[in-house]
Amino acid sequence: MGTKLQFKQGEAKSLQISLTSNGEAVDLSGAVLSLGVKRSKADPEYVIFKEDQDFDKSRAAEGVVAVFFSATDLGQAPGYYLAELKVAFEDGTIEKSRDISLIIEEAVT
Numbered sequence: 591m592g593t594k595l596q597f598k599q600g601e602a603k604s605l606q607i608s609l610t611s612n613g614e615a616v617d618l619s620g621a622v623l624s625l626g627v628k629r630s631k632a633d634p635e636y637v638i639f640k641e642d643q644d645f646d647k648s649r650a651a652e653g654v655v656a657v658f659f660s661a662t663d664l665g666q667a668p669g670y671y672l673a674e675l676k677v678a679f680e681d682g683t684i685e686k687s688r689d690i691s692l693i694i695e696e697a698v699t
Contacts, residue, residue: 594691599668601697602661604646607675608654615653622678623647625657627671627692637671638663668696 597603609616623645627638638659646656671694675687 594693595673596693596695597659597664599694599697600661600665602659603664604656604658606654606656609677610653616677618647618650618653618655618677620680621650623655623657624676625673626676627673629669629671631672637666638673664694666694668694 595605609618622642623640624642625638625640625644626636628636640657644657646658649655671692673690673692675690677685679685
């Protein structure tokens, strides 16, 4: 089972992502990243899509990046969503994460 992340509807929040392989940090320097979020795998379109320039890669050599979700991004209807991180390395290798469960909870106000 993949990772589960919870957000409040309409909040703006950063998500820090750490990539490891066999317990060692994966150097993400030079890699091109994207993160797509859908309501279900069957949906043809992403409801949230983050491209490489949307990531803070200041710690990429340590295998750590961050992506910012705006209030608009997380203004989706409350419920369960699926996300996938895609990493394209300089050598042409493309790696995809396991499914990431993203839950948007209804805001109180």
